[in-house]
Every structure is written in C-alpha cells, then in structure tokens.
Amino acid sequence: MVLSIGDLSRRTGVKVPTIRYYESIGLLPEPARSEGGQRRYGEAHLARLGFVRHARDLGFDIEAIRSLLAMASDPRRACGEAHAITRAHLADVERRIARLGALRDELRGMLACDNGTVAQCRIIEVLADHQHCLHERH
Amino acid sequence: MVLSIGDLSRRTGVKVPTIRYYESIGLLPEPARSEGGQRRYGEAHLARLGFVRHARDLGFDIEAIRSLLAMASDPRRACGEAHAITRAHLADVERRIARLGALRDELRGMLACDNGTVAQCRIIEVLADHQHCLHERH
DNA sequence: GCTACTTCCTCTAGCCGCTAGAGGTTCAAG
C-alpha cells in the first residue's frame, strides 16, 4: 500500500499541513519520497498517525503523545507510565469540567434578566462588580 | 487615587505584562504618564480592568469583551446584544462540558486495567484502534 | 506526447492570549 499525503489525510482525517507539521516536530518519521520528491506513506505511517489523531481527540498534548507512542512501540514494557499519563490527563479533564460547570451556572444566572436597558442588566452588572457573583473564586 | 502599573496589577490580579498587552490591543485606554514616563492609573482604569479580568475569568474572548465594554459604557442602550453574546458563550461552554464528559468516561474506561505489560494495556490498545472506543465520534 | 488540472512541494507568516527576556531608565526608601 502506497499513499500520498492527501490519501493519508483522507484516511485519518488529519489535514495535510498538520501531517507535515507532525513530521517537522518529529511525531511522525520522515516517509519515503517519490522520484519527484513527494511523500509516500505505508501502513506503519497510517497506524501511527491514527494513534496520534486519536490521542489528540482525547485531548492529550503532543508531549504526552510522544511518551505514549514510545510505550506503544515496546510491547514488553510495563504500562505504568501510560497509566500515570492517562490519570494525570483525566484529573485535568475533571478539573476543567468542574470549572466549566461553575461557569455555566454563573452565565445562566446572568441571563436571568429580561432585555431591559443596560442600567438594569445583570450581565453588565455582574461583570462590573465581582460581588454579584455566585462564587467567590472563579 | 494614583496607581502605578504594579499597584494596578496587585489590585486586579492581572499581571503587569498583561496590562501592557491589553493597552496595546486597545482594551484599556492609554493612561497618563509620570514625568519619567511611567504609567499612572486612576479609578476608571481600575474598574475597567476589573471588568476585563472578570469577563476573562468567565471565559469570554477578547472580542466579546470589547463588545461588552462598549455596552457597559452606555447605560441607556438595550442589553439584547449582551444577552446574545452571553447566550452564545453559554452554548459554547455547554458543548465543551458535554465533550469533556465523554472524554472523561473514555479515559476512565482506559484506566480500568491493571499495570500489566503494554501487550495487554487498554490504554495503548484504545489509542491504537478506534474500534475500542465507547463512542463512535469524539 | 500534450494539455489541463489537481495535488504536491517549501517557506514564511499569522492566529490567540499571553509570557519571557534583554538592556536600559525611573522611582522611592533609608
């Protein structure tokens, strides 16, 4: 199987410039080239880019993905480190959810006024004065 | 009341370079200067920067804040636009919460294996093959 | 083999919202 960069892009859902970007930062190995210098990919690239895409979708940052890739390539290695990375990421996601939930409540409260003038508008009022907030700390 | 940029920073919790950045993008008006050229702020700046800080904490982007500031400065203006901005932002926050919730479930599922070797590790497995996911679409 | 058209190439610059650092000046306390 030989794929152009466009083929690889369509198969993985990763945009062409993003694939080249991943190569430039060393996340993907340099592929073979055609006589004319165009990139030619195989199964290994497809799998690796799929892995990367998937991890990005799950919100892992590039450095975490680098580590996960290193682990995936060594099937005998204990996956404790993968657990640590994933747990850390999960904790981060949970923090973000909590924060966004508080934010949502705050925004809903701000919307609980009719469309009067700014003078009575809770939105402007809340923004102008922290005292009106539901929570002390955002 | 006369405040240096450091005073303003301490009072609002906005870092000094960020205050200068806000000025550079026109979010804060240019303040008066001391004889030696240092910035000198008053109550109006304090209130405006507080508003900006608060809106940023609530996750509004700079352009939204620009609009909200324009509305706040005109107390007779109807606040329909402020509602529209806030509703749009709320919808965005809700989408992010839903997405992060799905992500959290996915990550929790991935952690449901013991620390064996990579060969049996669900984390690596899930990342390598989308079929293992809880959801079709992330 | 030629034309036309798409896809590919490299390179540079830009996005957001800051943050960091260099190299120099001003201010305020003692």
Add this chain to the structure above:
DNA sequence: CTTGAACCTCTAGCGGCTAGAGGAAGTAGC
C-alpha cells in the same frame, strides 16, 4: 546620595496548528 526594586520598550516564543505565495510533480483524457 545611594541602592535596589519597579518600571520602560522591544523582540521573540509558547502550543498546535492554519493560510498563503510561488512553483514543481503527478495524473487523466485526447
């Protein structure tokens, strides 16, 4: 009057891409 903190401007960098210029290569139909 000296010290040392805080200030100044300017440029560059962060993450993770995205956009555009200007040109070369690949491919399908005639």
